[in-house]
Amino acid sequence: MSGIAENPILPLDHLALRGADDAPALVLRGETLDYKALRSRVSRLAAWLAQEIPEKGARVATWAAKGELTCLMPLAAARAGLIHVPINPLLKHAQVAYILADSGAVMLIGTPARLATLDEGDVPDSCQRFEEGAALAAAQALGGDLPPSAADPDDLVAILYTSGSTGRPKGVMLSHANLWLGADAVHDYLGLAADDRTLAVMPLSFDYGQNQLLSTWHAGGCVVPLDYLMPRDVVKAVERHDITTLGAVPPLWVQITEVGWPAGTAAKLRRLTNTGGALTVDLVRRMRSLFPDARLFAMYGLTEAFRSTYLDPALIDSHPTSMGKEIPHAEVLVINDLGDVSEDGEEGELVHSGPLVAKGYWQDPVRTAERYKPAPAASRYGGMAVWSGDRVRRDADGLLYFVGRRDAMIKSAGNRISPQEVEEAALATGLVVEAVALGLPDPRLGQAVHLVVRGASESSGTEQDLLRKLKEDLPNFMVPKVVHWREAMPIGPNGKIDRTGLAADLAAELAGAAS
Template sequence: MLLTMPHQPDPALRPLDHLAELAGAAGRGDRPALVLREGTLNHNQLRQRVARLAGWLAEMVPDKGARVASWAAKGEVTCLLPLAAARAGLVHVPINPLLKRAQAAHILADSGAMLLIGTGSRLASLEPGDLPAGCAALGEAEALAAAEAAGREMGPSAADPAELAAILYTSGSTGRPKGVMLSHANMWLGAVSVAHYLGLAEDDVTLAVLPLSFDYGQNQLLSTWYAGGCVVPLDFLFPKDVAKACAKHGVTTLAAVPPLWVQLTEIDWPEEARAPLRRLTNSGGALTVDLVRSLRGLFPEARLFPMYGLTEAFRSTYLDPALVDSHPTSMGKSIPFAEVLVINDAGDIAADDEEGELVHCGPLVAQGYWQDPERTAERFKPAPAASAYGGMAVWSGDRVRRAAESLLYFAGRRDAMIKSAGNRISPQEIEEAALASGLAAEAVALGVAHPRLGQAVHLVVRGAADEAARAELPKRLQRDLPNFMQPQHIHWRETMPLNPNGKIDRTALQAELNQEFAQ
């Protein structure tokens, strides 16, 4: 199927759970679909397991549109729930397994989850009041055993593709994580689009190393299954584990974020791990020129796909692998089903080489933020008059420019979001944790350029200067925040710089740290 842009949604558009039916319906049902520790499921078995899990979910949570959360490492539950929940008429809320209790409790409360399925250790960390009223909690094995015992298989849904299918929580520049609402159509068309431009096929094997709570990570499953291929989920401890898995499973498709790519280029790759690789995909931060060269040298036969995206619109652009060597810093052009416009400060289409805001239009645009009309109105606005799609668009806040051959280049962001190791981090979350400790009177979290992480988290605090406090604050943050939010440096100050309005001068602090830690 050839997809072009602008392009209206495929008339064969179906609910998300129909992805599980595609391979078997096309006569590929005996091909492997999902490699788990317990064994491998072929596409026929995948269809059956989705149908059985959906049937049990519909009995456990009979209210259509209710939220079902998962908080676990990669396993059968986390892989099947995106399709099974959709089939049962429910809304899946995946929680990043790296998050700690406080963040998970916020997501559960904010989404109003009625069921949580997770690993025992994570469920045991919850405290009284963390589960919303009426929310049940079950371990992964318990849930799968109950679904198997119930034996009820639920057929493909007839849901309207515009219905809500998932809420993915993502950090913003301020406040707690916000839930991005994705419809069946958003996720279905995302799978179709990626499978198309990556050229995925039924003999492809995707190593899923990214968290399944991210849109980029979840699409590893959906686009591969749309193409009839196989997914190998991997929770790795060391970069060498990735190379070993590639060799063991004959991996053809590997997706990562820049900090992981850096680590992967620093290890030895045996020929049996490199040879099967057909494509490498990157998002969650830009690749440096040096990193592009390292990847091209290490994997000369693999096609490299640099990509840009945001959860509110899934993905906007990709760079054709044929242009990577000649335009290594470009974001590329729009993906199928996406319309990407560059709007200048006057509200018009920017001229070539004129900087403007990236505005994403079309059917990949999410439905807004869950129960947050104020923040939805800030980011989701009517599409510019020049849009071929119209309707609502995502105004990204990212500054870009369109250069020769209509290729896009990233210029910067307007907000204070920290992007570290592929994670979007809210400074306010870190600041709130520091203040809640009672050890800091004021706190400012900032991102400082880092060669491996993209940005490292720095925390500037004013508070008790005694050694006990300085030793205790990192411990408190380690307890209350996930690892990827931990400050690499905590800077203690007797006073904070103030701007003319009497507020902490974040710009001055940023400039000071940038100079001190200049690479």
């Protein structure tokens, strides 16, 4: 690595200080901010926030599409001594009301259309409301400047709420150091440089979505935020803005590889990054064929510790299903059911230690204690660690492989079945391009395997063809009892397939059929 361990940890807003004055930093609709303008806008927004909210450590929420407000707020709130609560713009008023109440936000800044959807009682009386344009105009009109922060790097600077797919959303507490070191690590292993241009397509309320801003600015590069409607919008943006870096989650990568890419446009990309789910062998091959000049980074992470591992792009063709090894500033151990470090090839729980570990869940000591526990005795960092609940194994070369989530394993007729293994087998048939395996209640089996798929556009295969091929590759107890075909998979606010919602819909369908 490039000696990142020696670099000082600074307050988050110092990231705006890293680029050359006249270098492009942020492409907005109608204008491009260079680093001198970025610094000025951050300083003025921070000064306005500090005037409106003098209490240090108070929470300020944003609920808007990607733009000047949502891109500048992580740094401006940090400089003002506040804690930023970015709310996914896809959430509805009830979810927003919960986040505002739970976080104790004293200010909400949003787009007029979104604010208009809030019902009486959704916004606490103690929470000011500002329209996005009015807030930005007020910050510029104030004309004040706030100097760079001198905050303790261990101070809280953001609360990122999980999607709530497994219950009510949890607010993950992040410090300046958490986000600074996350930006430092990703900038380092991706090899980002000042001439890089990152297309930010993921929600900025998502940990890696926000990191795309921070790691690019850490390198002195330029960010181009994009709220895309269709995958072809991504192609157009790469061409128009000479994009070098593109990150996405697997459902979007599937769509991106299904549209036409002019060879010259594809060649602009230097690196592709994946998070939020594993890449399949077939998808890796399609991405490598479509973008032969780009380095493909498969990554694994969890909001509670940001990023844990990445796979060296030189290994993606020979080890396409591997999660790779730990990233800088992270320690990843595989702990077996006896509490010891697993042997090579032995399944265990992924445990993440080190300074990327977040501070727990906001005002939720019970759920914090379930996930954040003392690091294993073998840890070189010690302290608190994130016990992920993900089952993995490590091979003799130190490469990690995902097995499945402990709470997602299907228990059928006494057998433990990894949904991922069933899904990979379905995708390997070439008859489907997306697959989700779920365990649903069954009076005889305990749980039966249900497979939800989206068919490949070029395939004319039937359910019988799919099941026949699965029976050739899977043991009988893993073959799905029922296959459900869908025109499209439901996507959650974080861009991933909504597995929990899908399971609930199927359970309701089965209950309705039974009655």
